[in-house]
Amino acid sequence: MARIRLFANLREAAGTARDELPGETVGDVLDAATSRYGGGFEAGLATANVWVNGEPAERRTPVGDADEVALIPPVSGGTLATPATEVADNVPSLALITALLIAAWIPLEWFVLIAVGAALAWLWDLSDQSNAVGAGFNVYPALFTPVAAATGAYAWGFDGFAGGIALGVMICIAWPIFDPSTRSIESISITTTSSLMAGLAAAGLVLLRAESTTAVVSFIVIALAGLIAAWLAQAYGSRVQSIDPNVGALLGSLLAGIIVGLAVSDLDTAAALLGSVAVGAGLIAGHALGSLLRRGRILHTQRPPGLLTAFDGVIVAAPLFWLALWIFG
Numbered sequence: 001m002a003r004i005r006l007f008a009n010l011r012e013a014a015g016t017a018r019d020e021l022p023g024e025t026v027g028d029v030l031d032a033a034t035s036r037y038g039g040g041f042e043a044g045l046a047t048a049n050v051w052v053n054g055e056p057a058e059r060r061t062p063v064g065d066a067d068e069v070a071l072i073p074p075v076s077g078g079t080l081a082t083p084a085t086e087v088a089d090n091v092p093s094l095a096l097i098t099a100l101l102i103a104a105w106i107p108l109e110w111f112v113l114i115a116v117g118a119a120l121a122w123l124w125d126l127s128d129q130s131n132a133v134g135a136g137f138n139v140y141p142a143l144f145t146p147v148a149a150a151t152g153a154y155a156w157g158f159d160g161f162a163g164g165i166a167l168g169v170m171i172c173i174a175w176p177i178f179d180p181s182t183r184s185i186e187s188i189s190i191t192t193t194s195s196l197m198a199g200l201a202a203a204g205l206v207l208l209r210a211e212s213t214t215a216v217v218s219f220i221v222i223a224l225a226g227l228i229a230a231w232l233a234q235a236y237g238s239r240v241q242s243i244d245p246n247v248g249a250l251l252g253s254l255l256a257g258i259i260v261g262l263a264v265s266d267l268d269t270a271a272a273l274l275g276s277v278a279v280g281a282g283l284i285a286g287h288a289l290g291s292l293l294r295r296g297r298i299l300h301t302q303r304p305p306g307l308l309t310a311f312d313g314v315i316v317a318a319p320l321f322w323l324a325l326w327i328f329g
Contacts, residue, residue, distance in 0.1 A: 002029050002063040005070045010048060013041040015297060026050055027059030029069050048072060089303065090231065093310035096121065097227075100205065101220045104213050111209045111216075112154045119146035119202040122315055125308040126194055129294040136187035137194065137293075141175040144168045145199035153203040154210070161203040168199050194293060197315050204319035211325070214266045219321045222276050223314050225256030226283045230313075234303075246284045249313070253280035271329035278324040282317025289316060 001020040011017050014037040021036070023029035030050070034042045050057045051070040063069060096118045103114040120143055127139035145168025152160025172192040176183040182191070208216040229252025230245040257276020261269035290312025291297070291304040303309055 001065060003068045004029060004033060005068060007070070007072050009044045010041060010071050012297075013037055013044055024062060025059065026052060026057050026061045026063060026069060029063060030059065033071075045071065090227075090310045092307040093227075093314075096308065096311055097220060097224055097314065101217065104209060104216045104220070108154065108206075108209055112150050112206050115202045115205040115209075116146050116150045118205075118311070119150070119198040119315070122201075122308050122311050123194060123198050125306050126290070126293055129304070129306040130190060130194075135190050135293070135296065136182065136184055138175065138179070138182045138187055138191045141172045142168075142191050142195035142198065144171045145195040146202035149199035149203035150206045153206040157210070158207070161207060164203065165196065165199050168195055190293060197289070200319040201315040204322040208318070208322050208325070212266060214264055215322075215325060218260045218264060218267055218272065219275070219279065219318065221260060222253050222256040222272075222279045222321070223283065223317050226250070226253035226280055226317075227310055227313065228252060229255075230283065230287075245287070249283040249287075250277075250280035253277070253283065268329055271325055274328050275321045275324040278320035279317040282320040283313030286313030286316035 001022050004019050004021055006014050006017055006019075014033070019033075019036075021029050021032040023032055030045065034045065048071045050059075051072065052061055052063060052067055054070075057069070099114055100118060103111045123139055123142050123146070127137045127142070130137040145165065147164075148167045149161055149164035152162075152164030154160070156163070169192055172195045173188065175191075176188060182188070205216060205219075208219055226249040230249035233243045233248025234245045253276045254273070257272050257279070258269075260276075261267060261272030264272070287309075288298045290306075290309055294304040294306055294309070
């Protein structure tokens, strides 16, 4: 069996940096790797460079037990041709973001419904993918937190927001008392964490909208710019050595924050800039957290599975943007 070494996105897709696979030629080894690691690995393999014992190799190159096959992406640490470059994969997330943008101009009580609905849809999508890898995510208690937090924020402001979050977390922790099948530490932790993030996002959006339409629209514009920049970096960043989706998300958010701060008189320029930094950090952290919850490991440059993966970053960025405006605005 030949030894195989994987780098960057291929390592993320396979979940390991080293392995041993059967095969008499490089082609046999690559076919065995594709069969073992799946479609995400196969997509990345299409653009990878193949080396055997430090020398460029082809599929017909023979290998033995002492040989090492290395698979290296075209740009070290960069991006590969993965499904994340497909626009269609991000349509559901863009639909939610568009709904929030449109709802910014309707009465606040209707905006609360849209924000809660977006958080619940994200939780449901997250639970499907998380349970596919055996994480034990119990979605039903998690659904209480965004409802309680957003409703509390609408009715009583920050105090209601905090009370709703506390109530939702208590429900997630207490639920295993009545459902023995969810008493594992992993199930409780992933359920509570996901519920907390959804509650913070829904309430953060409601508090932004309660402050002003300008505040919530500014957040959506900055977040959308960051997501688009991350997508462009994923699709074309290999042409520029230092650009990956994380860098793209941060740069896109910063640029949008500067433009929003200069163009919108109701928003302080410094607060908008600091808020854009918070959004960029939230998009990056949300992608990492989402991949951890969906796949069981952090993927920095690869798109994890799910219909609403692009919304992972929005979930984390929303409360961070509200916090930045609350402190500095």
